[in-house]
Amino acid sequence: MNKIKSGIPGLDEILKGGILETSSILVSGGPGTGKSIFALQFALGGMNNKEPSLYITSEETKESLKEYALSLDIDLESYKNLFFIIEQGITGEKIFSLTEPIDLIKKKKIKRVVLDSLTFFRYVYAKNELEFRSGVLDFILKMRDLNVTLMVTSEKSSLDLDSMNFDAQDFLFRGLIILTKVRRGSSFERVMLVSKMRGQDHLLDAFPFLIKEGGITIFTKQLPFSLMSKDDEKKY
Numbered sequence: 001m002n003k004i005k006s007g008i009p010g011l012d013e014i015l016k017g018g019i020l021e022t023s024s025i026l027v028s029g030g031p032g033t034g035k036s037i038f039a040l041q042f043a044l045g046g047m048n049n050k051e052p053s054l055y056i057t058s059e060e061t062k063e064s065l066k067e068y069a070l071s072l073d074i075d076l077e078s079y080k081n082l083f084f085i086i087e088q089g090i091t092g093e094k095i096f097s098l099t100e101p102i103d104l105i106k107k108k109k110i111k112r113v114v115l116d117s118l119t120f121f122r123y124v125y126a127k128n129e130l131e132f133r134s135g136v137l138d139f140i141l142k143m144r145d146l147n148v149t150l151m152v153t154s155e156k157s158s159l160d161l162d163s164m165n166f167d168a169q170d171f172l173f174r175g176l177i178i179l180t181k182v183r184r185g186s187s188f189e190r191v192m193l194v195s196k197m198r199g200q201d202h203l204l205d206a207f208p209f210l211i212k213e214g215g216i217t218i219f220t221k222q223l224p225f226s227l228m229s230k231d232d233e234k235k236y
Contacts, residue, residue: 007045010218
């Protein structure tokens with residue numbers, strides 16, 4: 001299988017070349033850790049290579065997503081024929097259907113799909129955990145059958161890398177990337193860890209990253225100062 005460029009500076013080095021085509025990646029973390037911009041940059045990675053991308057949002061409107069991107073100096077309007085957004089609300093009477101995204105994927109020959117976020121499936125299958133997992137797995141398999149590389153975001157309640165609790169859906173995806181914030185004195189440092197990437201080798205370290213103009217940059221040549229401070233504290 002071929003590897004594709006992630007579109008996120010530093011991530012391809014961690015993944016030793018990029019993401020395997022048709023993989024399903026779950027990007028999990030707490031509020032404010034950068035999940036949405038991480039997924040958006042993944043979509044941009046395809047668009048910058050003239051490949052159409054689809055962004056399915058359950059928590060943002062098209063306009064708010066574009067405004068957020070502009071705040072990072074990313075102009076989504078410049079990708080008019082390559083970037084497609086589907087708003088999928090979690091309230092009201094509209095029931096989720098894969099028909100619209102599948103038709104769009106086929107028509108526009110879309111290669112990268114983002115679902116932001118997995119919380120949407122929680123609302124659709126709120127009463128039955130087994131149906132929730134089956135619904136998520138069905139979505140993953142349909143994207144794979146369409147030769148799509150999929151990235152999905154999800155909320156993670158625990159931010160401590162040493163005592164991270166894994167949810168049942170974490171095991172359904174081929175890859176799991178954890179974004180978190182670690183205390184560094186009176187402030188916090190953003191940290192990223194590739195927890196798993198089935199079928200391909202990758203670096204196992206946790207790496208610091210920044211969100212700035214242009215989006216996320218991961219620093220692969222340094223370890224998080226916050227985690228090193230924690231290790232020093234444990235020694236004494």
